[in-house]
Amino acid sequence: MKIYNDLSQYNSTNKTFVTIGTFDGVHVGHQKVIKKLIKSANKKNATSLLLTFFPHPRMVLQKDIDIKLINTIDERIQLLEKIGLEEIVIQPFTEDFSKLTALDFVRKILVNTLNISKLIIGYDHHFGKNREGNFEQLEEYGHTYDFGVNEISQKDIDNISVSSTKIRTAIENGEIEKANNFLGYYFILTGEVVSGNNLGEKIGFPTANLRIKETYKLLPKTGAYLVKSELNSKTVFGMMNIGFRPTVSGKNQTIEIHFFDFKANLYGQKIQVEVVSFLRDEQKFESIEALQQQLKKDKEKSLKLINDIF
The missing domain is CATH 3.40.50.620 (HUPs)
Known part of the structure; x- marks a missing residue:
């Protein structure tokens, strides 16, 4: 083209x-x-x-x-x-x-x-x-x-x-499956992987922190999502959290993705993530341990969805 x-x-x-x-x-x-x-x-x-x-x-x-x-x-x-x-x-x-x-x-x-x-x-x-x-x-x-x-x-x-307006509303409400149906493809996020505070790695869920430079890009509502991506010529699934990390008193909104069965270093790379399904709303947990337990449940739910959808 x-x-x-x-x-x-x-x-x-x-x-x-x-x-x-x-x-x-x-x-x-x-x-x-x-x-x-x-x-x-x-x-x-x-x-x-x-x-x-x-x-x-x-x-x-x-x-x-x-x-x-x-x-x-x-x-x-x-x-x-x-x-x-x-x-x-x-x-x-x-x-x-x-x-x-x-x-x-x-x-x-x-x-x-x-x-x-x-x-x-x-x-x-x-x-x-x-x-x-x-x-x-x-x-x-x-x-x-x-x-x-x-x-x-x-x-x-x-x-x-x-219409584009209907799709924007669905994305803002976390109705990602509805938005994807209107789009005819999975809603995408594109950005650069930047360094974070490494909390995910410490609790067994290392994350890629995505920075999207375009401030006009629409983001889904805060919460956890099932995602997929092409990384190093391989389809990789994962779960993404968009939000303010209330459990650790986060102040800025972040986009963090934990990829399943993927070890390579992505820092500095531009990646694209397809948002497949909404998992749950963002919430504040009483402790890091409680957050860790919820992430395990999120992963189980994600793997079941992957099996059902793909």
Whole structure:
């Protein structure tokens, strides 16, 4: 997949089939749109292309710096590549960019820059300054500039009954299985393994402490989770705790993963963890020994889930 980090970098002369959006989560609904785009483009020997934006428009226009995203931009790219998309343009979203009129957006970007042959969009798509552009205008511009417009019907979208907002809510509530069902894959966390206080090792449950640099990345609610990862070309399961470690009076939120039957040193490595299932809420124990006993129960529950699911 070719990646362009700005519209100004785009230089292909091939005709394109385009869809537009933030596509946070790349959930089953998004996947349906992308697969339709790829299939349609292949029939006409055109290039399948997604025009997406970063940062999220709400972060810029509403100064909504508290919005958390299901995927980091790198995770989004990884997921789109897996589906088979040929090109992605990640346009930096700014206030100036948001002021483009609907006509300028079509003429300058879709026609003159992306060499569009067909646009595939959802039924409620709006674009341009103040979201003034709609499907009817796109059809008019399509006649003027010689490109087709294919609207995915409300019926098709509603049949999927999924949205990025629903998924964010499920993740925030610890309903990770529900979120995974909407996503069509296991929710992922990507970060660097950093050093911790080694308490886990002292009680027989050594952990990899995950640091996620992207502050906008959505995290599940505090608690314990069953996870899986690819480490050194091997599938490894484990249990993850997200929280403040109240038993030892922790002050900062941490992400700690105890991998089963895995000994290698991961410090400094970037790893990706798939969150499979919710185990329990975070809780404060009377002693380190009580915590240790609970971790043994968590492991037993995890191993049973692994056996049932995989």
